[in-house]
Amino acid sequence: MKRIMIVLGVLAALVLFAGIAVAQEVPKGVKVAGSPEVMPTQAEIIKAIPPSLKSLGKGKTIRIMFQGGGDSAPPLELKELIEKETGLKLTIDVIPPENLHEKQLTFLLSGSAEYDLLELYPTWIGEYAEADYIENLDNLYKKYGKEIDVTDFIEGAQVGFDKYKGSWYAIPYDGDVNIFYYRKDLFADAKNAADFKAKYKYALAAPKTWEEVRDMAEFFTGRQPGLYGFGTLALKTWWAVDYWANVYRNRLAADGVKFVNGLVNDNGEIELNKDAFVKANDFYMGMMKFSPPGILSWGYPETKEGFGNGVVAMTMQWATSVFRDPRQAKYWDQCVATTMPGFKRKDGSVKPVTSFAVGKALVVPTVSKNKDVAFLYAQFLASKTMQIYATNSGSGVDPNRSSVWKDQRVKDVWGPLVAPTDKSLQIGIGDIKVPQASKLYESLLNELHQSWSGQQSSAQAYDRVLKEWDKIMKE
Amino acid sequence: MGRTETAKRSGHLRKRATPYAYMAPTMIWLLFFIIYPLLFALVMAFKKFKLQKGLTFWKMPWAGVQNFVDAFTDPYFLLSIEKTVIILLVTVSIEFVLGFFIAWLLNKKEIKADYVWIALILSPMMLPLIASGNLWRMLLDLRWGAVNAVVMFLGFQPIDFLGTIKWSLPAVMLVEIWQWTPFVIITLLAGLRSVPDEPKEAALVDGASKWQTFIHVIVPHMRGQILIVLLIRSMDVFKTFDIVYALTFGGPGQSTTVATFYLYRQAFTQFKMGYGAALSWIIFIIIYLITFLFLKVFRAQESAV
Numbered sequence: 001m002k003r004i005m006i007v008l009g010v011l012a013a014l015v016l017f018a019g020i021a022v023a024q025e026v027p028k029g030v031k032v033a034g035s036p037e038v039m040p041t042q043a044e045i046i047k048a049i050p051p052s053l054k055s056l057g058k059g060k061t062i063r064i065m066f067q068g069g070g071d072s073a074p075p076l077e078l079k080e081l082i083e084k085e086t087g088l089k090l091t092i093d094v095i096p097p098e099n100l101h102e103k104q105l106t107f108l109l110s111g112s113a114e115y116d117l118l119e120l121y122p123t124w125i126g127e128y129a130e131a132d133y134i135e136n137l138d139n140l141y142k143k144y145g146k147e148i149d150v151t152d153f154i155e156g157a158q159v160g161f162d163k164y165k166g167s168w169y170a171i172p173y174d175g176d177v178n179i180f181y182y183r184k185d186l187f188a189d190a191k192n193a194a195d196f197k198a199k200y201k202y203a204l205a206a207p208k209t210w211e212e213v214r215d216m217a218e219f220f221t222g223r224q225p226g227l228y229g230f231g232t233l234a235l236k237t238w239w240a241v242d243y244w245a246n247v248y249r250n251r252l253a254a255d256g257v258k259f260v261n262g263l264v265n266d267n268g269e270i271e272l273n274k275d276a277f278v279k280a281n282d283f284y285m286g287m288m289k290f291s292p293p294g295i296l297s298w299g300y301p302e303t304k305e306g307f308g309n310g311v312v313a314m315t316m317q318w319a320t321s322v323f324r325d326p327r328q329a330k331y332w333d334q335c336v337a338t339t340m341p342g343f344k345r346k347d348g349s350v351k352p353v354t355s356f357a358v359g360k361a362l363v364v365p366t367v368s369k370n371k372d373v374a375f376l377y378a379q380f381l382a383s384k385t386m387q388i389y390a391t392n393s394g395s396g397v398d399p400n401r402s403s404v405w406k407d408q409r410v411k412d413v414w415g416p417l418v419a420p421t422d423k424s425l426q427i428g429i430g431d432i433k434v435p436q437a438s439k440l441y442e443s444l445l446n447e448l449h450q451s452w453s454g455q456q457s458s459a460q461a462y463d464r465v466l467k468e469w470d471k472i473m474k475e
Numbered sequence: 476m477g478r479t480e481t482a483k484r485s486g487h488l489r490k491r492a493t494p495y496a497y498m499a500p501t502m503i504w505l506l507f508f509i510i511y512p513l514l515f516a517l518v519m520a521f522k523k524f525k526l527q528k529g530l531t532f533w534k535m536p537w538a539g540v541q542n543f544v545d546a547f548t549d550p551y552f553l554l555s556i557e558k559t560v561i562i563l564l565v566t567v568s569i570e571f572v573l574g575f576f577i578a579w580l581l582n583k584k585e586i587k588a589d590y591v592w593i594a595l596i597l598s599p600m601m602l603p604l605i606a607s608g609n610l611w612r613m614l615l616d617l618r619w620g621a622v623n624a625v626v627m628f629l630g631f632q633p634i635d636f637l638g639t640i641k642w643s644l645p646a647v648m649l650v651e652i653w654q655w656t657p658f659v660i661i662t663l664l665a666g667l668r669s670v671p672d673e674p675k676e677a678a679l680v681d682g683a684s685k686w687q688t689f690i691h692v693i694v695p696h697m698r699g700q701i702l703i704v705l706l707i708r709s710m711d712v713f714k715t716f717d718i719v720y721a722l723t724f725g726g727p728g729q730s731t732t733v734a735t736f737y738l739y740r741q742a743f744t745q746f747k748m749g750y751g752a753a754l755s756w757i758i759f760i761i762i763y764l765i766t767f768l769f770l771k772v773f774r775a776q777e778s779a780v
Contacts, residue, residue: 017754020757102743111529131527294617294638296727364530437525439745446551446729453640453728 033394057088070396116374123431160356160430170361171378175400217290229290231312242357254343281458422472519752540751574659608721666700
């Protein structure tokens with residue numbers, strides 16, 4: 001027994017040392033998420049509490065449902081401080097992402113007044129709002145207007161994340177948007193630049209169009225051992241649809257098709273366009289030729305590892321400072337980004353659009369007995385100070401206030417990713433928000449994945465999606 | 476006289492009520508935890524599920540048999556049943572043959588400290604299914620996976636187990652087999668050890684070969700264990716969910732979307748609860764038919780013996 005314990009002890013020590021050896025150190029002078037110098041002070045946090053929350057919150061209890069992982073970290077970390085400063089009691093439940101929708105619907109269906117605040121993906125807003133499960137917040141925004149700087153919320157993100165049919169239904173929380181990442185060192189390399197120009201007759205620079213991305217992906221694939229041109233999340237989850245939509249919506253825009261959402265708008269009108277769908281999907285599948293094998297099983301961890309550690313030269317991904325963190329990305333100092341590429345329009349211009357992907361918002365259930373307090377607490381979380389706290393603590397909760405992107409501490413952590421993220425938050429297009437959104441996404445994902453895995457053509461995928469969507473919308 | 480009569484009657488009543496009192500806890504448990512959910516799901520299968528504040532389940536509109544009609548005309552549901560049946564036939568066959576072989580080896584008298592081997596063999600079963608799925612997701616990874624490290628060490632190209640339709644279903648089957656063959660081994664080992672020596676020795680004395688002894692003496696003695704293994708594993712495979720969830724999420728395409736995973740996506744991602752309930756009843760009936768079929772075949776064989 002003693003011998004076994006010694007062997008196990010040695011093994012554990014080896015694993016520990018291996019872990020320490022693998023972790024990269026942070027070079028001197030580099031500011032990363034979580035360092036004290038990039039975090040707001042306690043005094044700043046206390047100052048960010050809305051005065052009304054202090055007067056109304058005393059002696060009350062609110063219960064909040066957050067998604068697990070990074071999202072719930074800031075409120076949990078500051079729970080004691082907020083309780084002390086406001087006299088409010090917070091009960092925070094943390095639910096795994098995959099069960100969040102199911103848990104919320106179960107609660108909403110039950111009609112109990114159990115929760116006062118829910119964190120959700122904006123694509124569920126229409127479903128909840130139409131069923132009268134969540135509060136229209138227009139009046140609360142008006143009532144507490146003096147304590148909330150709404151003008152600072154980036155306009156595009158407001159529409160994408162928090163509004164439904166022109167009304168406020170949510171309080172901003174996580175401002176994720178898709179941006180296009182590329183490896184600066186590969187693009188700056190003189191030999192790469194010369195060889196690329198010789199082959200494609202234009203300069204190797206940050207891609208502005210998807211055709212350029214295709215050329216560059218082809219060029220970099222195999223340029224170095226194990227290097228592929230392009231790779232992004234294509235695992236069979238609905239996020240994969242958001243990434244695909246970056247190509248599809250830009251195709252729509254370039255073809256001069258008028259659209260609001262490109263898939264289904266808030267009024268429930270299907271905006272799918274067969275020509276753009278087929279062209280975009282064929283193009284997308286063509287791009288996969290320059291992706292690492294196994295791309296259809298790439299989720300977020302694979303994409304993060306794939307780009308951060310140099311497997312792919314370019315990727316599209318939600319905005320994240322992870323790629324600028326030496327502890328998490330080998331090529332952290334070479335990871336730069338641009339706004340999403342577009343397609344050339346008839347007049348030769350390129351006006352790209354991008355997807356708001358995987359952002360989150362906070363909503364107040366209509367059954368809540370503490371609506372004002374819940375709203376004010378959510379506004380505290382959406383304050384400038386808290387957005388700095390959330391993003392710079394490395395929680396993965398990202399800002400959507402203009403002023404936050406101008407804060408030096410955020411610039412220190414995000415580096416060159418600030419400008420493309422800020423701009424993309426303004427031009428982003430939100431998820432489908434009608435009540436049938438989950439069904440529509442599921443159907444689109446099924447058919448797209450069938451085509452990506454070679455089971456059907458893009459045209460067949462379109463026909464099946466349209467047939468199914470017609471049926472869903474008629475229901 | 477009257478008092479004696481009353482006492483007699485109450486004694487008689489008590490005697491009659493006693494068995495019911497003993498059965499009551501089980502009956503209550505069955506009623507609330509088995510029959511009620513089943514009936515609830517059955518009613519749900521005929522409802523059109525709708526989200527609306529104040530609209531309780533009982534007030535939701537009836538859908539008639541529409542959910543069942545939709546199920547039988549839903550190509551992806553039918554495909555998911557096909558995938559499940561393929562997994563069932565392949566995995567249960569391999570698990571049975573492999574499990575029997577290993578159980579037979581473990582039953583040999585030459586094997587010393589068999590409990591050590593049995594404990595080791597059982598270890599995959601000790602892992603939660605979701606953990607096994609995640610573990611194998613890493614093991615089968617194209618670039619970092621240990622399985623592909625071995626493949627490449629042997630001089631072959633790495634295999635894209637999880638990203639191609641050619642390999643994704645075999646990958647799910649592999650994990651199923653890895654996780655559940657130990658169950659087959661342990662059950663059949665118990666069966667092998669319960670076979671008395673006398674009939675085996677008698678058969679050998681009568682001139683039967685080892686194979687004939689195995690087929691005509693040992694296997695019939697183990698009919699009960701074989702039935703348990705085939706029945707439980709078939710039911711389990713039809714309910715495969717966690718491994719698919721962690722390993723492939725049903726993809727690529729629909730290649731690993733098994734029946735329960737499809738049901739989950741319909742009921743809990745799209746919240747089509749009425750449709751989900753109809754699918755669950757169809758799956759329940761299929762499992763019931765499989766069970767019925769197994770029992771009938773084994774009962775027929777028993778009568779023949």
